[in-house]
Amino acid sequence: MLDLRRLRVLRAVHHHGTVTAAAESLHLTPSAVSQQIRQLSRDLGVPLLEPEGRRIRLTSAAHVLLRHADAMTTRWEQALADLAAHAEGETGPLRMCGYPTGVSTLLAPATALLRRTHPAMDVSVAEAESAESFDLLLAGAADLALVVPEPGFPPVDDGRFDQRLLVDDPQDLLVPAGHPLAGRAFVRLADTAHEDWVASHRPDCDHGRMVQVACAAAGFTPRIVHHAADWIAVTALVCSGLGISLVPRLLPLAAEHDVVRVRLSGEVRPARSILTVVRSGADQHPAIRRGMAALHEIARASWDDDAWPGPRPAADAPAATGAGARSGAGR
Secondary structure (H helix, E strand, O other): OOOHHHHHHHHHHHHHOOHHHHHHHHOOOHHHHHHHHHHHHHHHOOOOEEEEOOEEEEOHHHHHHHHHHHHHHHHHHHHHHHHHHHOOOOOEEEEEEEOHHHHHHHHHHHHHHHHHHOOOEEEEEEEOOHHHHHHHHHOOOOOEEEEOOOOOOOOOOOOOEEEEEEEEEEEEEEEEOOOOOOOOOEEEHHHHOOOEEEEOOOOOOHHHHHHHHHHHHOOOOOEEEEEOOOHHHHHHHHHOOOOEEEEEOOOOOOOOOOEEEEEEEOOOOOEEEEEEEEEOOOOOOHHHHHHHHHHHHHHHHOOOOOOOOOOOOOOOOOOOOOOOOOOOOOO
16 A cells, blocks of 8 residues: 555655755654655565665656656545535634735735634644745645745646636835835836835845846846845835835835835836645645635735725635635745
């Protein structure tokens, strides 16, 4: 009999590249990971690991098995979803995770909504950078993740995940009150070429890349004078007149900071896509369907203010009490 838990361990080694990294993501010891794979090898009667210098690598037989692993895991998730649907899914856990801004603007209000509409559900939220969220899903430590795509992330057709667009979140220009651009309804990004900027320089934060790429598309290199990744720090620096920045439209701003959002016009209007991600085959689990529906409801509500009409949330949003549509495909 094939133990899917051991198969999950093998997939983790393949995903992370080393036994040590896989063990860390699965909250196991490296020796436990090696033991699980050796037992899986004995169960199947084929070698799955072989030495490569001082390290190990997956054998060709392991890669053959991995080609079938996605399909087997998907069918298992579908079976779990069917069993949960049979039990009506009114109780039980839903573990959601997401990047910091997504937690504050989408996951927190969605969780509050679920507690009102389905009080018997046990919903929890964990803050995790987008790359970590994929690892949490693979390890079975999360059921639904909110991520912002970045270079190196799994492609949308990766068989292990079901990735869907939740909403495109446009960026607005953030300036201090009293700034010459603060009174304008719209501004072209090219008009900010001579301004000082505030942006993150951390490699795990997409804000700095967003500023650099958008300004380059507008025809100039931003003069980034101050570096900050935390949004409170960014708005404090802008409020103090030390520079301008870009902020996601979904981001709530601290009331004590006297800053102004200005919408961008022209050809360069950066936005970032926010995706929901679940393990492939798990999208019909009742708890996950309800989590997806709550997130879509919160995303739609964020655009109800006519003063900020932006790109609409994804059109295939599931109804609040119905099943989610099947998938076709920062901070």
